[in-house]
Amino acid sequence: MNLEERAKATAKNVEGKAQEAVGNITGDPKDKAEGKAKQAESEVHHAVEDVKDNVKKKID
Numbered sequence: 001m002n003l004e005e006r007a008k009a010t011a012k013n014v015e016g017k018a019q020e021a022v023g024n025i026t027g028d029p030k031d032k033a034e035g036k037a038k039q040a041e042s043e044v045h046h047a048v049e050d051v052k053d054n055v056k057k058k059i060d
Contacts, residue, residue, distance in 0.1 A: 006049055013042035 020035025022028070 002049060002052070005045065009042045009045035009049070012038050012045070016040075016042060 016035045016038025018035070019038065020032050023031030023033075023035055
């Protein structure tokens with residue numbers, strides 16, 4: 001498990017949630033969309049790390 005990659009993904013998720021919240025408050029659809037996109041990107045990075053972990057466990 002690459003903790004650095006997971007930490008980056010978590011930070012991206014938090015950033016996305018904050019940006020989405022700002023978009024909700026200001027009514028800016030661009031901020032909301034970008035925030036959701038960052039959250040989705042974070043989920044993909046976490047999934048990739050999960051796959052890497054599973055492959056490594058099977059190899060070991």
